[in-house]
Amino acid sequence: MRRSPGTRLIFLSSSSVHYRSGPQHGITEETPLPSRPINRYAATKRIAEELVRERVPDAVILRPRAVFGPRDTVLLPRILQAARAGKLPWLKSRTPAVGDLIYVQNLVDIVAQAADDPSIQGTFNVTNGEPIEIEAFIAEVLRRLDIPLPTRRVKVGTAMAAATVLETLHALFRPQVEPAITRFGVHVFAYGKTFDITRAKRTFGAPRISLEQGLERTLDWLRSE
Numbered sequence: 001m002r003r004s005p006g007t008r009l010i011f012l013s014s015s016s017v018h019y020r021s022g023p024q025h026g027i028t029e030e031t032p033l034p035s036r037p038i039n040r041y042a043a044t045k046r047i048a049e050e051l052v053r054e055r056v057p058d059a060v061i062l063r064p065r066a067v068f069g070p071r072d073t074v075l076l077p078r079i080l081q082a083a084r085a086g087k088l089p090w091l092k093s094r095t096p097a098v099g100d101l102i103y104v105q106n107l108v109d110i111v112a113q114a115a116d117d118p119s120i121q122g123t124f125n126v127t128n129g130e131p132i133e134i135e136a137f138i139a140e141v142l143r144r145l146d147i148p149l150p151t152r153r154v155k156v157g158t159a160m161a162a163a164t165v166l167e168t169l170h171a172l173f174r175p176q177v178e179p180a181i182t183r184f185g186v187h188v189f190a191y192g193k194t195f196d197i198t199r200a201k202r203t204f205g206a207p208r209i210s211l212e213q214g215l216e217r218t219l220d221w222l223r224s225e
Contacts, residue, residue, distance in 0.1 A: 009056045010114050013049050015065035015100075015125065015195060016042040021187065023097070028196045029063075029123045039184050049123070060114040061123040062107075065195055066188075069104030069214060070221035076141065080222070083142055087180070089152040090135060091159060091190050097134045098192040100127035103214030106207040113204050120203055125195040130211040134189060144219055156190045 018027050019038040037043035052059050068075045082088040091097075107126060114120045142149050163186050166179040209217075 008115055008118065009052065009059040010111055011048065011052045011059060011061045012111075013061050013063045013123075014042065014045045015063045015127075015193070016184075017046045017049065017063065018195075019187070019193065021191070023095075023192045025098075025192060025194045026196050027125065027194065029125055029199060038187065041184075058118070058121045060120055062110065062114070063123065063125050063195075064102050064107050065125070065127045065193070066099065066101040067104055067107055068101055069218050072104070072218070076218065076222070079138060080141070080145070080147065082180070083147050083150065086148075088150045089154040089159070090150050091186070092153045092155045093190060096136070096192075097188075097190060098131050098194060099134050099188070100129070100131050100193065100195050101137075101211065102127045103207070103209050103211065103217075105209050105214070109208065110200070110204050122199075124200045124203065125197050126200050126204075127195050127197055128207050128211045128214070129197050129201065131194045132211065134192075141215070141219070145222060156186065159186045159190075 015027075016038060017033055018024065018031060019042060020034045021038070033046065037046055049061055052061060066075060079088065106128060110124075110126055139149055159181070160183055163179070163181040163183045166181055167183065170177060170179045
């Protein structure tokens with residue numbers, strides 16, 4: 001791994017390197033990683049982090065959680081597509097899953113600051129620092145876009161079994177296409193994940209765009225699309 005003099009390496013990793021099955025709250029950068037990554041994506045991010053630390057000790061490693069905003073092609077658009085098609089059920093859970101998100105411009109601000117300041121080094125959890133109930137957040141997005149809310153509730157075990165079957169079939173017959181439902185996706189909706197961003201706030205400052213402001217900008221873009 002080589003770089004030109006005067007350049008900086010900022011690696012965008014993922015909060016998923018921390019994920020285990022079940023709820024996790026108050027995760028810090030020092031929280032031990034699971035013995036086995038939750039999926040291949042998390043595994044590759046973890047390997048990449050190890051390579052970066054080994055070969056570029058002064059690099060910055062960022063672990064964003066659920067990036068959303070205008071021109072998003074992954075998070076909200078897939079959920080909205082499923083909701084419009086009537087294929088988005090709520091999960092049956094004893095307690096609502098609480099999670100973090102980060103608005104894309106806040107992530108860009110952090111990347112730019114890290115690029116400009118060579119004294120910044122190490123690993124950082126980066127979120128908006130505003131944990132929310134995932135189902136309530138999705139329901140609010142659907143209401144503001146006049147999309148009917150889901151009426152079905154499915155047990156987590158049932159959803160996980162369906163995702164397992166779909167992943168197996170896709171691996172055998174359509175490996176180039178991602179399944180509509182994945183075990184990781186079920187996991188995200190079923191189990192809360194929150195992150196401690198004390199280190200990031202101390203280094204980069206508080207996010208300048210609130211979750212509500214980011215949501216408004218995202219909804220404006222979605223309506224225009």
